[in-house]
Amino acid sequence: MTLTGPKALVITAPGINCDSELCAAFHAAGAQPQSELLQRLMRTPSLVDQFDLIGLPGGFSFGDDIAAGRIMGALMARSMYPALREAVLRGVPMICPCNGFQIAVQAGLLPGPSGGGEQWPELAAPASVALAPNASARFADCWTKIEVPRDTVCIWTKDLRIDAPDDVLPSAHGEGRFVASPHVVERLEAGGQIAIRYASSDNFNGSTGAIAGVCDPSGLIFGLMPHPERYTRWTQHPQWTRIDAGVRTHDPLGLRIFRNAVRWVRGDRRGAHFEELGASAL
Amino acid sequence: MSLGEIVRFEVRAGHGERDPRGEALARSVGVAGLRVAHSSVYLVGGTLSAAACNRLARELLADPVTQTWEWKRLRGAQSGPASSNKLAPDAIIEVHPLPGVMDPAAQSVEAAAKALLGDDLEVRTGARFDFWGVSQRDARSIVEQHAANPVIHAVFDEPHHPEAFPHGSAYGLHIREVPIRELNPTQLDTLSRDAHLFLSQEEMHAIQREYRRLGRDPREIELETIAQTWSEHCVHKTLKSTICYSGEPCGTHARPGHEGQQSGRVMINNLLKSTVAAATHELMGTIPQCAGPGVDLDAPAIDWCLSVFGDNSGVVAFDEQHAVCFKVETHNHPSAIEPYGGAATGIGGCIRDIVGTGQGAKPIASTDVFCVANGDLTKVPRGCIAPTRILSQVVSGIRDYGNRMGIPTLNGAVWFDDRYVGNPLVYAGCIGIMPRNRTHGSVAAGDVIVAIGGRTGRDGIHGATFSSAELTDTHADEFSHAVQIGNAITEKVALDAILAARDHAQGCLYHGLTDCGAGGFSSAVGEMGSSLGAEVHLDRAPVKYAGLTPTEIWISEAQERFVLAVPQGNIEALRAICDEHSVEMCELGTFGTPDQNIVLRWHGTEVGRLDVKFLHAGIPSPIREAVWDAAWSRDNAKFAGSRAFQPFQPADSQLNMMEAVVCALLAHPNIASKAWIIRQYDHEVQGTSVVKPLVGTGQGGPSDAAVIAPVAASSRGLAIANGLATGLASDPYIMGLAAIDECIRNLVCVGADPSRIAILDNFSWPSCKDARNMAALVRAAWACYDAAKAFRAPFISGKDSLNNQFVTEDGVTIQIPPTLLISGFAPVNDIARACTMDFKHAGSKIILVGTTSDRLGGSHFALVTGLDDAGSLEMPIVDLTRAPKTAHVVARAIAAGWVRSAHDCSEGGIAVALAEMAFAGGVGAQVDLASMPTGGRQLEANALAFAEDPSRYILEVESSDVARVCAHFEAAAIPHAVIGTTTELDQLRLAHKDKSLAALSLAQLRSSWSTGGA
Incomplete structure (x- = not known):
């Protein structure tokens, strides 16, 4: 049985540097990744239309000068926002780890329209949440335990079973402290838009409500500070040499997040551009 | 660009929001009752309407959720909406980069503002610190100690709002000749020192002879080129010289290029070639093997070394399709003066060496090793920076550059000894991967000389010659122009463009490339054109500002630049790639001249002409004396330098002596946790890590080495480690063997294949004009030769940094302990068998x-x-x-x-x-x-x-x-x-x-x- 997976767009730009592991994660989850330069996409935003999944990788876009994601966010808000909004409306899931999260917030993509559902404004709205410098004022690379709220609408993290001690994710950033007013947090909670939290003991950057990632009201756009794309193989786990080989048989947590979205795309025909040859059952 | 006026923007944490940068400064000062607030300052020159100012602030400079902003004109007092309602501060201090110092954030704001408003604006950035609880004078001293360095920063006692930015004026050509032919020996010495050539009298004589032969005087640009090319940094003249060694030998076995004399002395012809490189060539079977301790004369020749010593890094086979390369550099002298910029440009330069190897490698890992004085050494000689600040700043420099490049920094060490007070050592290493068919580059006559990446500026002039000099208490003032701030993103886009050009559908678009390191264009073009010659149009190089002379352009070591040899037919394809990656590219000239000279032009006029043969072979090689004095060396190696010794007392009375010693050892800075450093590095970017620098439950243990899996879908790993045994410096032979043994143990412990270990040497030494230090160097080189052969671990690359000593204002010379860093890497055949x-x-x-x-x-x-x-x-x-x-x-x-x-x-x-x-x-x-x-x-x-x-x-x-x-x-x-x-x-x-x-x-x-x- 030949199966052609859904096509995943991975957007790169000056200073983006986690594109290769994001491509590898999409690939491992059964999608076909393709990197495209922002320059090219800004010239021809309709290129986005060919894709079933989108990834906005981590890195230091444009040096993260001024603030993380600020410049790339401003550029994308100007030139790519309509195409990306269209993509969401046609059901394309989008993952934005780390710098991608910072960019998506600055570009008006997250946390998305406050009216809920499909009421995206014509022009990118100013951010209502922020990813501010870590409380320590230092860059930190570490692994944390995480929690997924039961009621999340995020199609990437929905129904993930997080119960094993190896269900952890790596983070590596200097500006990942999630900040939002109590009323915005309340709204996000009510809408099921909190997609992922650090375990309360592991809130290393001082985020409000230990929030590590949020989604838009549709649950398709997922921004998070951790890097699930860096935990798709067992040997990436920081203590894998301590974990019995018998335990290391299921998919690592990061890979499960990507598989979740690929499965969702396969089930949801709205945005399907891929072909499944001889697939008898989904 | 026409400038209307300068508008000043301030952005700070909004009411009730945290201000981590201000808090961090207050924390590092540690004075009770002190509060600090930080604001970002942007000085924007141009013609800006109030609406444009508001847009710039709202959409680009400030975060709508966490920050507030305001802007001001110098006259007219038009201010933006949000003003602070806080208590007036007791002091205000501002820090701005000095004119000409790289300001990457300003460049980014300029580019983004252009995209946002469509206007060309000129931007400078700065930082404002408001203080409560200290006087203005104390606030200034806090900032000078913790947040500014006079070498690159101007510190102001009030908000800085200049009328206009300083600009250079256009350069009017005049060619300066240096009348060297008539100088006497004393005058030659004076010229060498005053012009910062740092050449010996013999070398100056050789230049004099050459120009007498030519019947003319050298032009300034020619003299500068010779000085750069002949610098210790570029040519390793000490390690390549002929040495006469006397004193106790190390073993009785023969070594190539060594000749025993009746007097008991040993003549060594080219130390580097006869030790470090000889071991590799013996193991590869390219020269006959000598017998020696642990040497297996019957072992088959090593066939996995693909390129050793010749290129910017050493290259070995990884698997059937891939080769890996490794280079370790020191950036000691710049880091002594400006530790942040010195370390950042150190790792930046080492990364460029990897990218500039063969036809280009992709960097996949970085390493760093620092040697600094103990943190409790609070009183430092004038001209030195406190060791805690040095360490935290070099860590920040490596962090900011390496993290931005997206290269995991995953192995390293820190060694503490007070004798590093004036000469901290900063070793930066980088590893790359490339297809097996891209390990060698070339240059053909007629190839276009293409420069890509950063612009050329006055920063970094005389880095090569400066790095070869001894530091004194006035060096910070004299050599501030040799110090630079890097811009990692410029290097990252250049790397992306180079790899895209290498892997182009029509094949690699260039024949060869190299990075612009020490000596800038003069070294890069000089090396690539060393057999063909080159014609270079210096006026075509993109510059950071007006007014640079041809000499400055030719020798500037401005960062983030590469030189490529590109066939004419590929220029357009390369240009398309550069455009798409936002990389600046220029055609500097052509390789190949009829007489193999390097000809330098400025708008067509010849401003310099150099004979490639004289440039690369004309350097005289004197015989250097090496006299081993074991007692002197032992005396020198007294631990902790000059400090009075305190007898050991258990810190905790509950413990017996042995327990207390175990705890004291674990807490010793050489041994204690380096987690505070490791955690600041993104040591997992690229997603390849298999054994991380911290392992065990809660990642609470120090790994012996790092392992990565660099090829997706392959179970083959690469282990990376180092060895450093400075505690044994009183006999560098013993120290050298121990460092190599340690590096190999570290690799073996994580599961590396010991039959495939390749190693690198990095010597950091005090002055070898002292025959005793020279003898110490010989003994360390012997250790390299003997151990490499016994372990069958060939050296593939190396570097030396000599003259690491500091002369205090009282005339006391502080020499560093002889320091030999061994770095190594080896495949792990199956990462599932990696061990922690x-x-x-x-x-x-x-x-x-x-x-x-x-x-x-x-x-x-x-x-x-x-x-x-x-x-x-x-x-x-x-x-x-x-x-x-x-x-x-x-x-x-x-x-x-x-x-x-x-x-x-x-x-x-x-x-x-x-x-x-x-x-x-x-x-x-x-x-x-x-x-x-x-x-x-x-x-x-x-x-x-x-x-x-x-x-x-x-x-x-x-x-x-x-x-x-x-x-x-x-x-x-x-x-x-x-x-x-x-x-x-x-x-x-x-x-x-x-x-x-x-x-x-x-x-x-x-x-x-x-x-x-x-």
């Missing part, structure tokens, strides 16, 4: 491999307890016949899957190694020191616990596997013993037969190790 150092579970047997002695010289036990203040104790020396065999036998046991954890026994002896394994794994251990192999000698408990004998490994083995593992070692006649068991108890217990010596809780061990490094 943390004990895995209770009930395993602990096996010690290797013999222990009572030679405590150079040990950390001696250092901590003050035993070796006179440097008189005997030091342990690597047994070259046994050490390689031990490494192979241990590696086979790991590869077979018999070993649950493995740890190298180094600083602090087995007591420290066991403690680390125990707290890293959260598993206790019970060990009987009396069962350790000692070659049949009776040793005291302290020697058993703390001796740092080389070639020892601790292995955790399942009880059921013990018999076959022991049989395995027995068959190879390697000394080993089961010395204990892992236990359920959360304790490390050391005993000697029935006598209990120490019982320490894992919590206490972990806490000593963690807090010692904080």
Whole structure:
């Protein structure tokens, strides 16, 4: 049985540097990744239309000068926002780890329209949440335990079973402290838009409500500070040499997040551009 | 660009929001009642309407959720909406980069503002600090100590709002000739020093002779080029010179290029070629092998070295399709003056070396090793920066550059010794991967000389010659132009464009490339055109600002630049790639001239002409004296430099002496946790890590080496490690052997294949004009030769940094200890068999491999307890016949899957190694020191616990596997013993037969190790 997976767009730009592991994660989850330069996409935003999944990788876009994601966010808000909004409306899931999260917030993509559902404004709205410098004022690379709220609408993290001690994710950033007013947090909670939290003991950057990632009201756009794309193989786990080989048989947590979205795309025909040859059952 | 006026923007944390940068500054000062607020300042020159100012602030400069902003014109007092309603500060200090200093954030704002508003604006950035609880004068001194460096920053006592930005004016050509032909020897010396050429009198004479022969005087640009090319930094003239060595030999075996004389002295023809490089060539079978200790003359020649010593890095085979390359650089002198910029541009330059190897490699890992004075050394000589600031700034520099490049920094070390006070050492390493068919570049006559990447500026002029000089208390003022701030993103986009051009659908678009490092264009074009010559139009180089002279453009070491040799037909395809990646590219000229000269032009006019042959072969090679003086060297190597020794006192009265020593060793800065450094590096970017720098439960243990899996979908790994044994510096031969043995042990412990280890040498030495230091260098080079051959671990690349000594204002010379860093890498055949150092579970047997002695010289036990203040104790020396065999036998046991954890026994002896394994794994251990192999000698408990004998490994083995593992070692006649068991108890217990010596809780061990490094 030949199966052609859904096509995943991975957007790169000056200073983006986690594109290769994001491509590898999409690939491992059964999608076909393709990197495209922002320059090219800004010239021809309709290129986005060919894709079933989108990834906005981590890195230091444009040096993260001024603030993380600020410049790339401003550029994308100007030139790519309509195409990306269209993509969401046609059901394309989008993952934005780390710098991608910072960019998506600055570009008006997250946390998305406050009216809920499909009421995206014509022009990118100013951010209502922020990813501010870590409380320590230092860059930190570490692994944390995480929690997924039961009621999340995020199609990437929905129904993930997080119960094993190896269900952890790596983070590596200097500006990942999630900040939002109590009323915005309340709204996000009510809408099921909190997609992922650090375990309360592991809130290393001082985020409000230990929030590590949020989604838009549709649950398709997922921004998070951790890097699930860096935990798709067992040997990436920081203590894998301590974990019995018998335990290391299921998919690592990061890979499960990507598989979740690929499965969702396969089930949801709205945005399907891929072909499944001889697939008898989904 | 026409400038209307300068608008000043301020952005700060909004009401009730945290201000981590201000808080961090207040924290690092640690004065009670002090509060600091930080604001970002942007000075924007141009014609801006109020609406445009508001847009710039709202959409680009400030975060709508967490920050507020305001803007001001110099006149007209039009201000933006949000103003602060806070208490007036007691002091305001501002920090702005000096004119001409790289300001990457300003460049980004300019580009983004252009995209946003469509206007060309000129931007400068700065930082404002508001203080409460200190006077203006104290605030200034706080900023000068913690947040500014006068070499690159201007500090203001009020908000800085200039009328206009300083600009250079256009350069009007005039060609300056230097009348060298008539100078007498004294005048030659004066010229060399005043023009910052740093050439010896003999070298100046050689230049004089050449220009007398040519019948003209050199033009300034020619003299500068010769000085750069002949600098120690570029040509390694000391290591390549002929040396006459007298004193105690190291062994009686023959070494190539060495000639014994009747007087007992040894003449060495080109030290580097006759030692470090000779070992590699003997192992590769390209020169005949000499017999020596541990040398197997029947072993087959090594065929996996693909490019050694010739290129910007050394290249070895990784698998059938891929090659990997490794380079380690020092950036000591710039880091002494501006540690942040020095370290950042150090790693930036090393990364460029990797990108500029063969036809281009992709950087996949970085390493860093620092040598600094102890943190408690608070009184430093004038002209030196406090060691804690040096360390935190070099870490920040590596972090900001490496993280932005997306290259994991995953292996390193820090060594503390007060003699590094004036000359901190900053080693930066980088590893790359490339297809096997891209390991060699070339240059063809007619190729276009293409420069890509950053613009050329006045920054970084004279870096090559400066790095070859001795530092004094006035160097910070004299050489500030040699110090630079890097812009990692410029380098990242250049890297992306180069790899896209290398992997172009029509094949690689260029024949060869190199980076612009020391010497700038003069070295890059000079090296690439060394057989063909080149014609260079210097006026075509993109510059940062107007007014640069042709000489400045030719020798500037401005960062982030590469030179490519591109066939004319590929120029357009390359330009398209550069455009798409936002990389600047220019055609500087053409390789190949009729007479193989390098011809320099400025708008068509010839401004310089250099004979390539004289440039590369004209340097005179004097005979250098090396006189080994063991007593002097021992005296020099006294631990802790000039500090008065305090007798060891247990810090905790609950502990007995041995317990207290174990805790003190774990807390010693050389041994203690480096987590605060490691965590600031993105050591996992690219997603390839297999063994991380911190391992074990809670990632609380120090890994011996890092392992990555660089090829997606391949189970083949690459282990990366280093060895540094500066404690043994009183005999650099012993030190060199120990460093190589340590590097190899580290690699073996994580599962590397010891038959495929390639290593690198980095010498940092005090002045070799002193014959005693020269002799120390010879002995270290002998160690490299002997050990590389015995271990069959070829050197593939190396570098030296000499003249690391500091002259204080009182005229006292502080020499660094001779320091040899060995870096190494090797494949791990199957990453599933990679091994870590943390004990895995209770009930395993602990096996010690290797013999222990009572030679405590150079040990950390001696250092901590003050035993070796006179440097008189005997030091342990690597047994070259046994050490390689031990490494192979241990590696086979790991590869077979018999070993649950493995740890190298180094600083602090087995007591420290066991403690680390125990707290890293959260598993206790019970060990009987009396069962350790000692070659049949009776040793005291302290020697058993703390001796740092080389070639020892601790292995955790399942009880059921013990018999076959022991049989395995027995068959190879390697000394080993089961010395204990892992236990359920959360304790490390050391005993000697029935006598209990120490019982320490894992919590206490972990806490000593963690807090010692904080």
